[in-house]
Amino acid sequence: MVLDAHVVLSGVSLAADDCILCVDTDQQIVFASAATQAVLGWVPADLVGRPVATVLPDIADGPVGSPSCSPVARALGGEAVPTYVTRRRLRDGALGSAAVSLDTLRNGGEAVGVTAVVRADSGDRRAADPAPHAVADAQPADATVYRAIVETAGEGIAVTGPDGAVVLANARFTELLGRDTAELEHTDLHALLGLPPVPVQEQAGAEEPVQRQSSYPHPDGTTRLLSASRSSLRASGDTGWLLRVSDVTEARRAEDELRRLALHDALTGLPNRQLVHDRLEMASARVHRHASGTVGVLFLDLDGFKTVNDTLGHAAGDAVLVEVGRRLSETVRASDTVGRLGGDEFAIICEQVGEAALAEVAARLHRAIQEPIEHAGGRLVVRASIGVALAPPHEVGDLLRRADEAMYDAKVLGPGGTSLADPDGGSRPLTVAGGD
Numbered sequence: 001m002v003l004d005a006h007v008v009l010s011g012v013s014l015a016a017d018d019c020i021l022c023v024d025t026d027q028q029i030v031f032a033s034a035a036t037q038a039v040l041g042w043v044p045a046d047l048v049g050r051p052v053a054t055v056l057p058d059i060a061d062g063p064v065g066s067p068s069c070s071p072v073a074r075a076l077g078g079e080a081v082p083t084y085v086t087r088r089r090l091r092d093g094a095l096g097s098a099a100v101s102l103d104t105l106r107n108g109g110e111a112v113g114v115t116a117v118v119r120a121d122s123g124d125r126r127a128a129d130p131a132p133h134a135v136a137d138a139q140p141a142d143a144t145v146y147r148a149i150v151e152t153a154g155e156g157i158a159v160t161g162p163d164g165a166v167v168l169a170n171a172r173f174t175e176l177l178g179r180d181t182a183e184l185e186h187t188d189l190h191a192l193l194g195l196p197p198v199p200v201q202e203q204a205g206a207e208e209p210v211q212r213q214s215s216y217p218h219p220d221g222t223t224r225l226l227s228a229s230r231s232s233l234r235a236s237g238d239t240g241w242l243l244r245v246s247d248v249t250e251a252r253r254a255e256d257e258l259r260r261l262a263l264h265d266a267l268t269g270l271p272n273r274q275l276v277h278d279r280l281e282m283a284s285a286r287v288h289r290h291a292s293g294t295v296g297v298l299f300l301d302l303d304g305f306k307t308v309n310d311t312l313g314h315a316a317g318d319a320v321l322v323e324v325g326r327r328l329s330e331t332v333r334a335s336d337t338v339g340r341l342g343g344d345e346f347a348i349i350c351e352q353v354g355e356a357a358l359a360e361v362a363a364r365l366h367r368a369i370q371e372p373i374e375h376a377g378g379r380l381v382v383r384a385s386i387g388v389a390l391a392p393p394h395e396v397g398d399l400l401r402r403a404d405e406a407m408y409d410a411k412v413l414g415p416g417g418t419s420l421a422d423p424d425g426g427s428r429p430l431t432v433a434g435g436d
Contacts, residue, residue, distance in 0.1 A: 021118065022116075023052045023072055025112065028049060041090040055118075056087070057095075072116070075103070076114060085100075098118050156175070158242075158243040166184050177192070178220055194228065211227065225252050227247075230242070276347050276400070284397060295349065295390070296361075297402075298347070298348040298387070299345070299404045300347070301345050302383070305317065320373060347400060347403070359430050366416055370382070386410055386417070387404060387427070410429075417429070
């Protein structure tokens with residue numbers, strides 16, 4: 001069974017959650033999708049023939065170039081109009097805010113109209129629910145108008161028949177998948193986009209809209225993250241499928257980078273104080289879950305670091321911190337956590353270690369830090385004081401504080417000292433083989 005092109009294109013517009021208006025050169029509405037009822041409170045057929053300012057009151061009727069030139073007039077003049085926020089008027093007269101995206105419809109290069117996608121702000125949506133995919137609610141329009149709406153959409157749109165065969169796919173869809181229409185005709189798009197198998201015809205109409213994100217091996221050799229959704233379309237009693245696809249690769253990368261920046265030190269790239277605390281909480285949970293195991297924390301503070309900043313400048317100080325962070329990470333086990341707490345303070349979390357093992361870790365850290373650091377043709381030698389705390393006998397949640405206190409006691413011992421926190425609240429020098 002092949003879906004009629006007019007019905008298919010109508011279904012694409014009507015199945016979308018966004019309100020889609022088609023406006024002619026006189027700024028009159030010539031088409032309104034079924035979602036208009038949800039977003040604006042108007043039955044689509046009642047809006048056809050009315051000025052677009054009926055529902056978007058901030059749009060003026062001034063010609064291009066005039067002081068009152070409206071976004072629609074600018075779009076008709078060929079200008080690319082960014083998505084903007086304006087007011088929307090519901091049928092009952094109430095006003096609310098909406099985001100509006102405009103695209104120019106052209107015929108042989110000449111602007112013949114504008115499509116407006118209207119999205120109500122979250123929490124501001126009013127009016128009755130529309131009848132889902134109610135083709136009868138929409139004013140009929142030429143199939144070329146529907147196709148123009150599909151082709152100017154910013155997302156990939158495709159329609160498949162009940163058997164999954166492709167009926168149409170817009171240019172953006174083929175671009176996102178890197179495959180031409182002929183190739184898509186022999187491809188299971190649902191499986192390709194990570195969507196579940198198409199339900200049998202008897203159950204297809206009852207399926208709720210489905211959305212998935214999945215990795216997509218693009219033919220250009222890159223791997224993209226695509227967000228795909230599927231909704232059912234009714235035509236001649238059979239159910240076809242509307243597929244909508246967006247590339248969210250860069251958005252996910254930006255999100256991951258923001259998450260990384262929130263948990264890592266901007267200078268050294270090491271876990272920051274928040275992530276160090278999170279790692280300690282995880283270690284504590286493992287100790288309590290298994291009622292066994294040990295956790296050690298080494299709190300490290302550079303000796304005389306202020307002198308480096310004062311005499312050589314902050315650029316030299318930053319270079320020292322970066323190099324120290326690198327050396328700490330290379331000295332401990334891959335399973336250990338090295339974090340920068342701020343300034344010249346660092347913390348190292350080690351699991352399944354005892355006092356002797358922590359003493360050896362401290363010794364290696366001292367040796368690594370004391371290696372000269374090349375800077376601006378000179379050589380810097382820095383040292384550190386280290387406080388150590390072990391659970392048990394301490395609680396894991398107290399390790400960072402107790403190690404910090406032991407570090408201050410290590411300062412009293414002289415540059416390069418190491419102290420171990422005792423259960424009684426004090427600390428004692430920790431013998432470190434190879435340390436000074």
